[in-house]
Amino acid sequence: MLRVKAIAPLRLAPEEMVRRQARYDRLGANHVQVTLFNLEGRAPCQLNTPDEIVESESFVRDEIARTDAREFDVILPDCVLDPAVGEAGESPVPLAGILRLAAGHLASLGEPFSAVTRNAAIGNELRRKIGGYGLGEFLTSVELLDVDFCFVSDHSGWAAAMEPVCASLAGHGVTRLLNGCSAVDVSDRHVNGVVVIDPTELAIQLLGTAYDAELICALSKV
Numbered sequence: 001m002l003r004v005k006a007i008a009p010l011r012l013a014p015e016e017m018v019r020r021q022a023r024y025d026r027l028g029a030n031h032v033q034v035t036l037f038n039l040e041g042r043a044p045c046q047l048n049t050p051d052e053i054v055e056s057e058s059f060v061r062d063e064i065a066r067t068d069a070r071e072f073d074v075i076l077p078d079c080v081l082d083p084a085v086g087e088a089g090e091s092p093v094p095l096a097g098i099l100r101l102a103a104g105h106l107a108s109l110g111e112p113f114s115a116v117t118r119n120a121a122i123g124n125e126l127r128r129k130i131g132g133y134g135l136g137e138f139l140t141s142v143e144l145l146d147v148d149f150c151f152v153s154d155h156s157g158w159a160a161a162m163e164p165v166c167a168s169l170a171g172h173g174v175t176r177l178l179n180g181c182s183a184v185d186v187s188d189r190h191v192n193g194v195v196v197i198d199p200t201e202l203a204i205q206l207l208g209t210a211y212d213a214e215l216i217c218a219l220s221k222v
Helices: 014-028 050-065 098-108 120-132 155-171 199-212
Strands: 002-007 032-037 074-077 113-117 139-144 176-179 194-197
Touching: 002 050, 002 199, 014 032, 014 199, 032 199, 050 120, 074 199, 098 120, 098 176, 098 199, 113 120, 113 155, 120 139, 139 155, 155 176, 155 194
Parallel strands: 002 032, 002 074, 113 139, 113 176, 176 194
Antiparallel strands: none
């Protein structure tokens, strides 16, 4: 089984940690074992501004450095913005990114896609990251929901906010939408003619496939 250390991008409340861990348990099933670590101290509680995104990345980078390579095979920041991915320097074990895995997979299929994020700060950073990965040509637009942080755990509210966005995208011929929040459950995969992609679910599936193909060197498999 692939052992993944997921690192929250925020200082999360205990109940939110429980919810996110349960989600990873469900997504990984008996194939990928994900253990979620929270940020501590003065780490931000939300990502509403560029400064908070920079702070988050710094705290995630510190937690990456504390990883015990005997306990984990891969590190995966629990954020669609891939904090520290590609910018963290040396990592004790391979460092994967939810966005890089999901967007890279879509690009490998030659599929253009739009993305939707909770606010403009997250949207701008997502666009920057995708551009940094050399995948900018596949990103057709970044749409904004402009909703509060509480919608991250309010999946029905998030889904309702997505409906007009998907309707507008469908009207412009867009058929694929990357859901720009790693912690939101995507219950409806088809919204107003648009396929909504859960980046976290896709990332876990891709990591599991890479593990099975022995593309990831895991001590637990030696």
